[in-house]
Amino acid sequence: MAEFIKIYEDNPNPKEINRVVNVLRKEGLVIYPTDTVYGLGCDITNSRALEKLARIKGIKLAKANWSFLCADLSNLSDYVRQIDTATFKILKRALPGPYTFILPGNNNLPKDFKKKKTVGIRVPDNSIAIALVNALGHPIVSTSIRDDDDVLEYTTDPELIYEKWEKIVDVVVDGGYGGNVGSTIIDLSEGYPTVVREGKGSLDIL
Structure with missing residues (x-):
């Protein structure tokens, strides 16, 4: 049975944050708020957690196109090949924000992502x-709990999310009501922007 942990966005309690992180470190799957829809994620370095995530989503891990949720752009060089100034300026304008950017991956990707030519950065x-x-x-590693063609209340109300997912994941974070519009996805892997999906983020940043 999943834990249901209330965390306030305007002042996240470090003790509660650490409770969730301890679960992530032990192969746990966690549902948490973002600036778009609630996300479902696990530790990027934990193969068993990644396999569990793939099973839940009904896909093979090797074929999964999930986002890497980063705290800022300082993680980029860990996973992304060197990018040009124009691309970096777009990232700086847009982030933090409701965007997923597809960028060229490098050789330092965690072992489960070694064969990926591109990575999605959030x-x-x-x-x-x-x-x-x-x-x-x-x-x-993050994926949305929202079905692409299904915008329902159980994906925005944390208590309803918990009811649906309590036997599947290890923690549901109650961070208040979420949105039901996904991130705008922009492919920058070829050196110029290609809009893959228009979502919450405005295209004015391009």
Whole structure:
């Protein structure tokens, strides 16, 4: 049965943040708020947790296209090949914010992602998500709990999320009501922006 942990976005309690991070470190799956829809994630370095996440989503881990949730752009060089100035300026304008940027991956990707040519990078404008990544010390692999063609209340109300997911995940963070519009996805892997999905983020940053 999942834990249900209340955390306030305007002042995330470090003790509660550490409770969630301890679960992430023990192969746990966690649902947490972002600046768009609630996310489902695990520790980027934990193969068993990643396998569990893939099973829940009904896909093979090798085929999964999940985002790396980062606290800021300082993690980029860990996973992304060197990017040009124009690309970096777009990232600086947009982040933190409701965007996922697809960027060229490098050779330092964790072992479960070694074959990936690109990675999706997220830096959400949500203090709970950022605090979790900072306390963990590296990115969280993140996917949305929302079905692409289904916008329902159980994906925005933390108590309803808990009812649906309590037997599947290890922690549901109650960070208040979430949104039901996903992030805007922009592919920058070829050196110029291609909009893959228009979501919450404005295209004015391009």
